[in-house]
Amino acid sequence: MQENKKALVLLNMGGARNKAELKMFLTNMFNDKNILTIKNPLIRKMIAYFIVTKRLDSAWENYEHIGNSSPINPLTEKLVEKCNEKIEEFKTYQVMRYTPPFAQDVIKQMLDDGINEIVLLPLYPQYSTTTTKSSVEDFIDYLPYTFGKNIRYIETFYKNDKFNECIINEIISNVEEPSEYNLIFSAHGLPQKIVDAGDPYEIQMNEHVKILSEKLKEKNINFKSVNLAYQSKVGPLKWLEPSLEDMLKNFKEQKVIIYPIAFIVDNSETDFELDIEYREIAHEMGINEYKVCRCVNDSDEFVEAIKDIIKN
Numbered sequence: 001m002q003e004n005k006k007a008l009v010l011l012n013m014g015g016a017r018n019k020a021e022l023k024m025f026l027t028n029m030f031n032d033k034n035i036l037t038i039k040n041p042l043i044r045k046m047i048a049y050f051i052v053t054k055r056l057d058s059a060w061e062n063y064e065h066i067g068n069s070s071p072i073n074p075l076t077e078k079l080v081e082k083c084n085e086k087i088e089e090f091k092t093y094q095v096m097r098y099t100p101p102f103a104q105d106v107i108k109q110m111l112d113d114g115i116n117e118i119v120l121l122p123l124y125p126q127y128s129t130t131t132t133k134s135s136v137e138d139f140i141d142y143l144p145y146t147f148g149k150n151i152r153y154i155e156t157f158y159k160n161d162k163f164n165e166c167i168i169n170e171i172i173s174n175v176e177e178p179s180e181y182n183l184i185f186s187a188h189g190l191p192q193k194i195v196d197a198g199d200p201y202e203i204q205m206n207e208h209v210k211i212l213s214e215k216l217k218e219k220n221i222n223f224k225s226v227n228l229a230y231q232s233k234v235g236p237l238k239w240l241e242p243s244l245e246d247m248l249k250n251f252k253e254q255k256v257i258i259y260p261i262a263f264i265v266d267n268s269e270t271d272f273e274l275d276i277e278y279r280e281i282a283h284e285m286g287i288n289e290y291k292v293c294r295c296v297n298d299s300d301e302f303v304e305a306i307k308d309i310i311k312n
């Protein structure tokens with residue numbers, strides 16, 4: 001009988017390692033029909049070209065503040081290494097959507113390694129067509145049909161208790177007296193029209209914040225307030241609200257702690273946007289104290305949560 005060789009594949013967005021890769025990231029992102037939902041590929045390609053040309057230099061300035069490279073790649077590599085050490089049943093790989101390693105190349109490697117069963121874990125706790133669906137479809141498109149049906153994927157994991165324990169532990173490790181702080185869960189935003197077309201991201205985000213708020217209450221950890229806001233708006237369209245900037249306005253002369261709830265691994269949106277850009281805004285607004293939590297990253301506790309998330 002043939003031995004079952006199982007792979008765990010972590011799917012994420014990718015991020016720039018240099019300016020050329022930022023151009024690649026933006027070009028691939030805006031050519032993705034799940035992001036720019038224009039049906040005609042030629043028109044999408046033209047609009048993508050204009051957006052990338054306009055955005056590249058200003059977007060690159062953000063990366064210059066964080067050492068000319070997104071932390072998402074080295075941190076995801078560390079997470080893969082940890083999974084390979086601690087989850088014996090699977091060989092773990094990573095696939096990125098917009099920068100290498102791409103699905104096509106990793107699949108070739110996996111087939112060479114004799115993999116005949118796959119579990120896909122998109123590193124997005126809440127489902128969105130722009131992230132989860134895009135990554136899973138991209139992977140499956142490159143998988144030869146001869147591979148058969150030995151593949152399953154994790155749609156969401158925001159309800160997983162071990163994962164939520166990781167989040168709570170990170171939050172409370174950052175504050176001595178929670179009642180002095182306003183806790184803001186900051187989620188990456190989404191254009192309103194994608195939500196109106198049926199994307200469940202906002203509904204799941206609200207549910208996730210409710211689960212975490214209840215968990216905090218059960219543990220008798222009482223923040224001054226618990227809130228949800230959206231960061232990273234791009235372009236002129238209406239995006240999900242309230243924006244993080246508007247939310248911060250409520251807390252002048254108070255203390256805030258931010259948890260980046262849509263991300264698993266630190267990236268330019270956490271290290272630049274939250275830790276540098278919004279910190280400055282908060283300072284200018286007269287916020288007394290501004291703290292940003294780390295993502296779960298490659299913590300031992302999150303690797304244990306992964307074991308639980310992927311179990312059948």
Ligand SMILES: C=CC1=C(C)c2cc3[nH]c(cc4nc(cc5[nH]c(cc1n2)c(C)c5CCC(=O)O)C(CCC(=O)O)=C4C)c(C)c3C=C
Pocket residue numbers: 013014015016026029035055059070071072124128130131188189190191201234262263266267268269
């Ligand atoms: C224009 C549309 C965008 C949608 C929709 C969107 C959804 C979305 N993105 C993430 C996670 C990340 N996004 C990151 C960077 C980033 N995102 C967009 C645009 C959209 N994202 C752009 C243009 C960029 C590049 C930076 C910039 O120019 O502002 C990153 C960071 C990658 C890195 O370099 O570290 C992450 C992570 C989620 C979770 C999401 C939908 C739910």
Ligand SMILES: [Fe+2]
Pocket residue numbers: 188232
């Ligand atoms: Fe994004």
Ligand SMILES: [Fe+2]
Pocket residue numbers: 232233269273
């Ligand atoms: Fe941003």
